Amino acid sequence: MQWLVVALAGLSLALAVQAQTVAPVSELMNAPPAAGSQQPPASSAGSSAAHSNLNSAASAPARVAPVSSWLRLPKLQGRLTAADLGLLINTNDPYSVAVGQYYARRRGIPDAQILRVQLPLRASLSLAEFESLQASVRQRMGPQVQALAMAWSQPYAVECNSITSAMALGFQPEICKQSCAPSRPSPYFNYQGRKPFTDLGLRPSMLLAARSVESAQALIERGIAADHSLPSFVPANAYFVSTPDAARSVRSVLFPPASTIRALGLEARRESSEALPARLPRALLMATGLARVEGLDRIDWLPGALADHLTSFGGLLERNSTQEQMSALDWLESGATASYGTVSEPCNHLQKFPHPQILLLSYAQGLSALEAYWHSVAWPGQGVFVGEPLAAPFAPPF
Structure with a gap:
């Protein structure tokens, strides 16, 4: 069995090459609360109730023993590159058009993997609007597209789901009924391959989000500068x-x-x-x-x-x-x-x-x-991933 072992002041970090050499990654965090446990109701953003929810004893996380050392993580395959990435551009949004075109040029996204859509400029999509977007992606993105970059800052949600998780895992209506309850586990959390759409039928997604076109261009340049820069x-x-x-x-x-x-x-x-x-x-x-x-x-x-x-x-x-x-x-x-x-x-x-x-x-x-x-x-249904998706500082040079 091959291992990469790194000395850590008397401890060791082992990255296993084969998954069965360690417990599944999903076991690193314990099970969700038992059925019937109390959970506080969801609250609107910015309200004092929302702050109290996060501080409520009833909102305690799943019980976890303190980590005293580095985890033993299976060897993961990767990485995704421009050849694997689909790019969505919202033609109703001048930011999206400018940033999407810049990103496609700088990262070399193939034209066949760029999809132009028309979306409303607001924080959240309705379920019907999202389903129309999802259908377009399914119809227009080929099987070589393993992940998605969405070149906009809004919309970032689908009702109470994040748009990045909804695009990858599907809309989860149960979150809107009780947002503090456990949500659907992500198959990607415990995945070790590099072709998630081929293997799992999902495309992990990220928003190319910033507060201005100039900030987004700087973000993209940081991602490019990161490649192969470490150690x-x-x-x-x-x-x-x-x-x-x-x-x-x-x-x-x-x-x-x-x-x-x-x-x-x-x-x-x-x-x-x-x-x-x-x-x-x-x-x-x-x-x-x-x-x-x-x-x-x-x-x-x-x-x-x-x-x-x-x-x-x-x-x-x-x-x-x-x-x-x-x-x-x-x-x-x-x-x-x-x-x-x-x-x-x-x-x-x-x-x-x-x-x-x-x-x-x-x-x-x-x-x-x-x-x-x-x-x-592990449960990304409510979480939005933002940034430059292809940045890979530890990736070896080609």
């Missing part, structure tokens, strides 16, 4: 930031130990939000639970950086950092290359947010940002 002589830093907010800091039990992975040129750093350094150099990843992250300008992002925060409505992309809960787009505007946020009240189930170690270790195996983020979320 380097100077380590990249992954920041795992705990906070005093217990409800939003539930992912801290999944943080790895502060340690060095020399073979990958990575430093895992555990920080407290109350004592962050004046500068955060060479940031490749940040995972935190702050509803709003102050001082984003202190972070020196590497091209291809991933960042997200566990809060109720980070996926409402029209929100901005002047509001109580910041949008996932604030990460991208500050220089990150991909992020994730939920579009309806999820409560703080760990399975509804990126598992920080799976995200980092998937990325470090050479996968793209789109693949790494999709691998890290």
